[in-house]
Amino acid sequence: MDDIIDIALSEDLRSGDITTDSLIPPGILGKGNLLVKEGGVLAGIEVASEVFHRVESSLDFHEIIHDGSNVKPGDIIATISGPVSGILKAERTALNFLQHMSGIATMTARYVEEASGFKARILDTRKTIPGMRALEKYAVRAGGGKNHRQSLGDMVLIKDNHLAVLSSKGISLGEAVDIAKKLARVEVEVNSLEQVNEALEAGADIIMLDNMSIDDMRLAVELCRGKVKLEASGGITLENVRAVAETGVDFISIGSLTHSVKALDISLELEV
Numbered sequence: 270m271d272d273i274i275d276i277a278l279s280e281d282l283r284s285g286d287i288t289t290d291s292l293i294p295p296g297i298l299g300k301g302n303l304l305v306k307e308g309g310v311l312a313g314i315e316v317a318s319e320v321f322h323r324v325e326s327s328l329d330f331h332e333i334i335h336d337g338s339n340v341k342p343g344d345i346i347a348t349i350s351g352p353v354s355g356i357l358k359a360e361r362t363a364l365n366f367l368q369h370m371s372g373i374a375t376m377t378a379r380y381v382e383e384a385s386g387f388k389a390r391i392l393d394t395r396k397t398i399p400g401m402r403a404l405e406k407y408a409v410r411a412g413g414g415k416n417h418r419q420s421l422g423d424m425v426l427i428k429d430n431h432l433a434v435l436s437s438k439g440i441s442l443g444e445a446v447d448i449a450k451k452l453a454r455v456e457v458e459v460n461s462l463e464q465v466n467e468a469l470e471a472g473a474d475i476i477m478l479d480n481m482s483i484d485d486m487r488l489a490v491e492l493c494r495g496k497v498k499l500e501a502s503g504g505i506t507l508e509n510v511r512a513v514a515e516t517g518v519d520f521i522s523i524g525s526l527t528h529s530v531k532a533l534d535i536s537l538e539l540e541v
Contacts, residue, residue, distance in 0.1 A: 273400060274320055277362045282324070289357045299353040299541040301360070303367070305344040306534035310378045312336050312411035313370030314347060316404060317363040325355025337374070337411040346535070353541060360537050370408040371533035377412025377526050380510055387514035389521050392417045392500070396524035405527045417522055425449040426477070428458045443471040456500070465489045469497060477522075479503045483512050490517040
C-alpha cells in the first residue's frame with residue numbers, strides 16, 4: 270500500500286498544489302465529509318486514511334463505516350478534520366482509491382449474490398491495473414469474493430499457449446503435469462470435454478473450463494465429480510453467472526471484476 274500511495278501522490282503533488290498554496294492560508298481549519306452518492310459496498314477506507322495522513326500528519330481521520338459494509342446514498346463514511354490545505358491536497362488521490370476499490374467490491378458483491386445458494390466461489394484474475402493488484406484483490410475480498418493467483422509464482426497454471434509450446438517439443442500434457450506437480454499445485458486450462466478427460470487423466474489438481482457452454486460445463490462436472498476441482502472462466506457476466514453456478518463448478522473466475530469495473534460515486538464535502 271505504501272508504495273502505491275507514494276506513486277499516486279507523486280502524480281498529483283510532484284510540483285505542489287499551486288492553487289491551494291497560493292490561495293488558502295495554512296492556518297485555516299475545517300472538516301471534510303466523505304459522502305456516498307450511490308449504493309454499493311465500501312472498500313479502501315484505510316487507504317484513504319493513509320493518503321490524508323501522508324499529506325498532512327495532523328489531520329484527524331475518523332472512520333465511520335468499515336470496508337466490506339453496504340452503503341447507500343447520503344451515508345458519510347468518514348470525516349477528516351484539521352488544516353483545510355491538507356484536506357484539499359489529499360482529496361483527489363484519496364477519492365481515486367476509494368471510488369475504484371469500492372467499485373470493485375460492489376461488483377464482486379453483485380456476482381456473489383447472483384451465485385448464492387450454490388457451492389461456486391467467485392474468484393478474481395490477474396487482469397488488474399499495473400501496480401494496483403494488491404489493493405484491487407483486497408477490494409475483491411471486501412466484496413465477498415476470493416483471490417486466485419496473486420502472481421505467476423503462486424501456482425502452476427498450464428494454459429493453451431504453454432500446451433502449444435510443449436506439444437511442439439513432443440511433451441504430453443501428462444508429462445507436463447508430472448513435472449509441474451513437483452513444484453506446486455497444478456491447474457490446467459481446457460476448452461473441450463476431450464481436454465477435460467486428458468487433464469483428468471494427467472492428474473491435474475484443478476481444471477479450468479475456458480469459454481465452455483453451460484451444457485458442456487454440466488457434463489464436465491459429471492466427468493470430474495469428486496476427482497478434481499473445476500473452475501469456470503471466460504465470458505462470465507451477471508446475466509449468466511447463476512446458470513454457471515448451477516452446473517456445479519467449484520469456482521467462477523471473472524476478469525471484469527478488476528479490469529473494467531465502474532467506480533462507485535463518492536465525494537468529499539468540505540465544511541469551513
